[in-house]
Amino acid sequence: MTNPTRTLLTLGAAAALVASLAACGGGSTSSTSSTTTTDGSSPSAMATSAGMAGSMKGGMSGGDRFGGPSYKGAPNLAATAALVQAGGGAANFSTATALTSMVGSALVTKEVGKLDKQYSKAEVAQFLKTFDFAVGDSLKIATAAGVKIPAPAPLKGKALAAALVKTGTTTDGTFWTGWLLDHAVSNKIHNQVMDDIDKKYGAKADADYHKISNQAFYDLGQALGDTSVKLASFH
Numbered sequence: 693m694t695n696p697t698r699t700l701l702t703l704g705a706a707a708a709l710v711a712s713l714a715a716c717g718g719g720s721t722s723s724t725s726s727t728t729t730t731d732g733s734s735p736s737a738m739a740t741s742a743g744m745a746g747s748m749k750g751g752m753s754g755g756d757r758f759g760g761p762s763y764k765g766a767p768n769l770a771a772t773a774a775l776v777q778a779g780g781g782a783a784n785f786s787t788a789t790a791l792t793s794m795v796g797s798a799l800v801t802k803e804v805g806k807l808d809k810q811y812s813k814a815e816v817a818q819f820l821k822t823f824d825f826a827v828g829d830s831l832k833i834a835t836a837a838g839v840k841i842p843a844p845a846p847l848k849g850k851a852l853a854a855a856l857v858k859t860g861t862t863t864d865g866t867f868w869t870g871w872l873l874d875h876a877v878s879n880k881i882h883n884q885v886m887d888d889i890d891k892k893y894g895a896k897a898d899a900d901y902h903k904i905s906n907q908a909f910y911d912l913g914q915a916l917g918d919t920s921v922k923l924a925s926f927h
Contacts, residue, residue, distance in 0.1 A: 756868065756870030756871070756902075757870075757886065758869070758870055758898075758899055758902040758903070758926055759870070759924060759925060759926040760862060760866065760869075760870050760871050760924060760926075761862055761868070762870065762871075762874055762879050763871055763874035763875055763879060764874070764879045766878075767878050768845075768859070768875060768876070770842050770843065770844060770845040771845045771847070771859065771876075772876050773843065773844035773845065774845045774846070774847045774848070774852055775790060775844075775852060775856070776844065778790045778794060778852060793848070794848075794849055794850060794852055794853040795849075795850060795853050795912070795916075799915055803908060803911055803912070803915075804816065806911070807904060807907065807908065810907065811904060816904065818893070818897055819897075819900055819904045819905075821893075821897075822889055822897050822898070822900070822901040823901065825892055825893070826885050826888075826889060826901070829889075830877065830885055833881060833884060850916055853912060853916060854913070854916045854918060856872065856909070857909055857912055857913040857916065857918055857921060858918075859871075859872055859875050860872030860875070860909055861913075861921055864922070865920055865921065865922045866921075866922040866923070866924050867906060867909050867910050867913065867921050867922070867923070867924060868906065869901075869902045869905040869906050869909070870882065870902060872905075872909070873885075889901065902926065903926055903927055904927075906923070906924040906927045907923070907927040910922075910923045910924070910927070
């Protein structure tokens with residue numbers, strides 16, 4: 693990674709992807725109604741809104757291909773719309789803007805340095821590239837589906853980041869990337885994007901995308917004070 697600042701900020705692609713995929717999720721799950729916008733008073737309040745932590749049991753079914761359960765209920769589009777807004781809006785979405793808005797560049801710099809040492813710079817670089825592809829692929833799917841996202845939930849900054857961690861945390865307290873993406877984009881779109889990643893970069897890149905995201909979001913939760921979050925076995 694020749695440009696550390698750009699690379700660090702691009703780590704927010706995990707969150708950015710959630711935002712973009714979530715936009716896709718609304719159209720891909722036409723049989724479901726849009727979720728209820730939360731009052732935004734706290735991360736926990738958001739986490740109990742429709743399609744998120746408070747209703748996880750009702751949507752749990754089977755398992756994600758990279759570990760953890762699958763969620764097959766309606767996605768929370770108002771929550772992910774908040775993330776799209778944090779990144780500058782759907783038309784001009786920027787992962788750097790979204791991440792800086794949520795947690796600031798200092799925290800991202802520290803985390804990317806950790807991930808580079810824990811895995812390798814090459815794997816982290818591919819992880820970021822995979823996220824970039826996933827964002828574009830999800831937007832392509834969204835365009836084809838005629839997706840429209842609702843008004844964003846009133847969440848910003850660290851409260852929004854903490855809510856994303858909560859959204860990806862299953863009933864046993866473990867954060868799983870698949871669980872987060874199912875809630876953001878719907879299980880159907882999540883699986884379609886994974887298939888496209890496999891075709892584009894291979895199964896290893898897809899696995900690393902989930903593996904490193906599991907670690908990164910766990911780390912984010914810890915940094916934000918949510919020490920109850922457990923690290924997924926696949927990391």
